[in-house]
Amino acid sequence: MRNKAAVALILLLPFTGCSLLLKGTTQQVTFTSEPSEAVFTIDGQKVRTPVTLSLAATDRRLVFNKEGCHEAVYELKTKTCPYFYLSLPLGVATGIDLLTGAWRELESESVHVQLRPMPGTSVERDVRVTSDPPGAAITIGGLSYGTTPAKFRLTWAASETAKEIELKLAGYVDLKIPLQWESPVANVKLAAKPESVVTKFESDPPGAEVWIDGVLAGPTPRSEKFDWSSEKASRKVEFRLEGYAAESKTLTKSIPHLSAGLKEMVERVTMKVESDPPGAALEVDGAGAGATPAEVGLDWSVKTKKRHAIRIVRAGYWPEEVLVDPGRKREPVTVRLRPLLPRFP
Numbered sequence: 189m190r191n192k193a194a195v196a197l198i199l200l201l202p203f204t205g206c207s208l209l210l211k212g213t214t215q216q217v218t219f220t221s222e223p224s225e226a227v228f229t230i231d232g233q234k235v236r237t238p239v240t241l242s243l244a245a246t247d248r249r250l251v252f253n254k255e256g257c258h259e260a261v262y263e264l265k266t267k268t269c270p271y272f273y274l275s276l277p278l279g280v281a282t283g284i285d286l287l288t289g290a291w292r293e294l295e296s297e298s299v300h301v302q303l304r305p306m307p308g309t310s311v312e313r314d315v316r317v318t319s320d321p322p323g324a325a326i327t328i329g330g331l332s333y334g335t336t337p338a339k340f341r342l343t344w345a346a347s348e349t350a351k352e353i354e355l356k357l358a359g360y361v362d363l364k365i366p367l368q369w370e371s372p373v374a375n376v377k378l379a380a381k382p383e384s385v386v387t388k389f390e391s392d393p394p395g396a397e398v399w400i401d402g403v404l405a406g407p408t409p410r411s412e413k414f415d416w417s418s419e420k421a422s423r424k425v426e427f428r429l430e431g432y433a434a435e436s437k438t439l440t441k442s443i444p445h446l447s448a449g450l451k452e453m454v455e456r457v458t459m460k461v462e463s464d465p466p467g468a469a470l471e472v473d474g475a476g477a478g479a480t481p482a483e484v485g486l487d488w489s490v491k492t493k494k495r496h497a498i499r500i501v502r503a504g505y506w507p508e509e510v511l512v513d514p515g516r517k518r519e520p521v522t523v524r525l526r527p528l529l530p531r532f533p
Contacts, residue, residue: 214242215293220300221260223311226252237301245292250299257303257311264299266292302370305346315342315372317353324357324378328367344369382415383441389425390447393491396429400439416441431490452489459486459512460520461498468502468525488517504528 219228221237228235228250235241237252248264305311317326319336326333328351333340336355344351350366353374360378367374389398391408398405398412401423405412414423423439425446432450439446461470463480470477470484473496477484480500487493494514498521501507505525512521 214244215297217241217243217264217294217296218298220298221252221254222300222302222313223254223257226254226257226260226301226303228252243294245294252301252303254303256309257305260301260303262299262301265295267295268292304369305344307346310343310345312341312343313369313372315340315367317355317374318376319355319357320377321357321360324355324360327354327356328352342372380418382417384413384415385441385444386411386413387439387443388445390445391427391429392447392449393429396427396432396448396450399426399428400424414441452491454493455488456485457488457517458483459517461500462520462522463500463502464522464524465502468500468505471499471501473497486512486517488514500525
């Protein structure tokens with residue numbers, strides 16, 4: 189049956205017009221106003237809002253009136269019906285759409301107007317207030333209007349263009365926003381109140397610089413107070429101390445104590461050691477390191493590796509020991525050995 193109906197529709201298109209067949213020559217239009225019971229005249233008929241009418245597609249200028257309110261004007265316009273473009277290749281169908289007026293349609297099937305009160309008068313309007321999270325207490329002009337989400341009627345004086353709404357919810361920042369006459373709807377997101385927490389920072393060794401989100405706070409040990417909110421869930425903390433590798437940590441409001449065990453930065457420097465005569469046994473910090481001439485690797489740091497002892501020993505010569513400090517760590521060491529002299533009675 190559906191296939192037969194589709195075939196019949198296709199066969200009728202060239203003779204009836206696409207727009208006429210698919211849409212017809214009238215449309216259902218619903219008219220509403222705020223306040224309601226506004227009177228307007230359309231096609232010679234006086235009606236009141238709310239009302240739904242079957243209308244032909246023609247341009248109209250509608251004037252809405254209500255006692256105590258300024259009149260409101262609405263331009264009901266038409267546009268070309270999309271179905272009309274389907275009939276263009278068919279010739280006869282195009283003519284039928286043009287003759288019947290089916291080639292046009294009204295731009296809107298729902299008309300809503302707002303009438304402002306005249307001086308010295310007032311009107312009631314529907315108001316809707318929601319919040320995220322819900323449950324916020326609503327106060328307007330010192331009067332309570334329940335909690336969000338809420339829908340209620342509010343009286344507006346002729347001179348009022350906006351009303352101030354105050355929202356309060358435990359654990360969240362109080363919020364005041366304007367409610368506009370043109371659109372009496374408020375949808376707001378509440379911000380959580382900041383929570384103050386004190387955090388203690390320590391390091392081993394002490395004296396490390398504490399950098400929080402790229403800003404220097406000072407040396408350890410120290411305590412800092414932070415205001416935490418839902419928008420700021422964590423902070424980046426970095427401990428820095430000369431001669432030690434920087435250490436990064438993440439701070440959250442649940443961490444009251446943050447410490448860092450810093451690791452020394454060790455630098456290895458190759459040093460050339462020679463003796464005259466050569467071939468002497470070489471010791472570095474008490475450990476054998478071959479024979480001269482030799483190149484030895486020495487580790488340097490700011491705390492535990494600040495000096496090295498190099499001992500050179502050769503049979504028939506006095507042993508020699510050289511202490512190397514950081515100022516000489518890149519200089520070669522050359523030692524002239526002194527021969528042992530025989531003892532005479």
